[in-house]
Amino acid sequence: MTFKIENKDPGSAARAGTITTAHGDIQTPIFMPVGTQGTVKGIHQSEIRDVVNAQIILGNTYHLYLRPGTDILKKAGGLHKFMNWDLPILTDSGGYQVYSLKGMRKITEEGVKFQSHVDGSRHFFSPESVMDIQRIIGADIVMAFDECTPYPCEYNYAKNSMNMTHRWLLRCIKRMEETEPAYDYPQTFAPIVQGSTYPDLRKESAEFIAAQGQDMNAIGGLSVGEPHEDMYAMTDLVCNILPTDKPRYLMGVGLPENILESIALGIDMFDCVLPSRNARHGLLYTKNGLINIKNAKWQDDFSPIDADSPAITSRTHTKAYLRHLFKVEELLGAQIATLHNLSFFIWLVTQSRRKIQEGTFYTWKEEMVKSVSQRL
């Protein structure tokens, strides 16, 4: 994997670049739609590529490990072939999902014991086993096994957790060095900065992660409930320590305004379930603000869902029709809304990239943040 920065915004730390992987290029800043179980819920692979215009998607190691499982994925020749997707994939480490299994998991220095949310069966994830699983899934970019602390988090818990995440990181790196990719293309490994909302911990963690000299770096443990100011402060602090010439991935972020502000701080990559999950609840993101399509006000509004949407379904169907589909709980409602939101998020980062190239990102971002934060 290589990363080339092509443009820097004069008014902020934003940059436009290109990541090159075995499955194609990724133009940054980029947003990655979440394809939890080998599918971006409700849309076809051809639509992810040609309607949403995604350049990379994210898979969840925890879910793929449980179903279809590593045996099937190995026989299939990896996740790309299994789901018939030949552009880049990134997999998370499963950590975030495992910690969410409240009362069904136990964290120790060795790793995490947990019970499956599907059938209650018992499993164990360690830094080593998670690297092995990600080898079999075969994503282009694989993430370190870390502990993602909740918000709020006691200082001492955050500090101990961060230190364990750092020790786990060294075990992940060792395992990656000792093993080979399962298929005929290389995999890039990305460590994750933790430290909750404590500046001294974030600084220490960012310095530790930077010192590993990996080809890409990530920031975890944000967008977990903390105030947006804290998210931005931590992101800014960490971006000033992580190497400039490596892609920076802010995990699990977020709202359109969060993405714009974080691009300004020097972030290159994003993922979030919000656009796809909220689509299934009838919440539509547009450049003029949020639409709750279930509201009665749209019932006889025969204007397009969004005349400016990159998704043809949002330009050719009306708000009244989409509201009807949600009111009668038809699958097509979620399908149209998901195409809408994901194509908007990709438009947002693509437009950011264009503005960075033109050197006008900062002023455009200031206006767009106000615009997207409205409710229609």
Add this chain to the structure above:
Amino acid sequence: MTFKIENKDPGSAARAGTITTAHGDIQTPIFMPVGTQGTVKGIHQSEIRDVVNAQIILGNTYHLYLRPGTDILKKAGGLHKFMNWDLPILTDSGGYQVYSLKGMRKITEEGVKFQSHVDGSRHFFSPESVMDIQRIIGADIVMAFDECTPYPCEYNYAKNSMNMTHRWLLRCIKRMEETEPAYDYPQTFAPIVQGSTYPDLRKESAEFIAAQGQDMNAIGGLSVGEPHEDMYAMTDLVCNILPTDKPRYLMGVGLPENILESIALGIDMFDCVLPSRNARHGLLYTKNGLINIKNAKWQDDFSPIDADSPAITSRTHTKAYLRHLFKVEELLGAQIATLHNLSFFIWLVTQSRRKIQEGTFYTWKEEMVKSVSQRL
């Protein structure tokens, strides 16, 4: 609406023709995907047209009357505009759905009182009101308001019901003659033959319907649980009485083998929820038989879902992948399976048409009936 018969099969009563409507031509024999509530569940309108290759879809008057309701449909300019579908539409009369509301409806000479399955609210359908509703929905072909008798059905009930259906038919025709289309294109009205599985009643009903001289005729009350031999016997009897030069529509039929046998008896049009409903349960129709994709035997079968399918998603995705989607209850499973089944049903009637044109339908049909009846 016009109907032109272009070819007749030398070995059976099958014929190939073209129905011309204001929204385009329909090449017969044809299968109509069911779009109950203004959407064919789980697939986009562009996919109905370009992947499934449907030439006409069916809407359900009962469901559309309840939601979005006639006010919204009228403001939208009719169902075509509301759902952004510019090929032909046929609407049923709502009768079948209303009779299914066991314990929540009362049938009298005047019409049917019923309670909504959505909120229990009280409504009344009469032959006149159902014609008015179908004017507002604006389908190209609208169906008579009839009583669809269940199976088995006592002779006297079937006879009385048939006679009431005939009286209702005259009221429907009168209402259609007294009213104008709500939009700028004509609507074709189709009466329905009833009479359960009693040959004398079917004969009487077919003669009554034929005498009305409408541009299209339909056969109702079959595929409701009776043996297939009875279905074919009644269809054969009725087809020999209904005019040859008008399209014949066999309502609610059916399995691939039912469609093939009925084409041989002179049926031109079909609709059925089976391919779309069963798709959502993981049952796939192919020319080699039925696949239950949830079966464990497919879990590591990496061959295409169906290499011969007209749907690209069935050619490019594997059985193992589709099984995974069903096991983890992902929306995309139903989407891929629905595209598969509907495109297979359209392939089946299109292929029938080709064989009729070539004069080889009968022998091909005999083999295909055996083939599609298998379980894989």
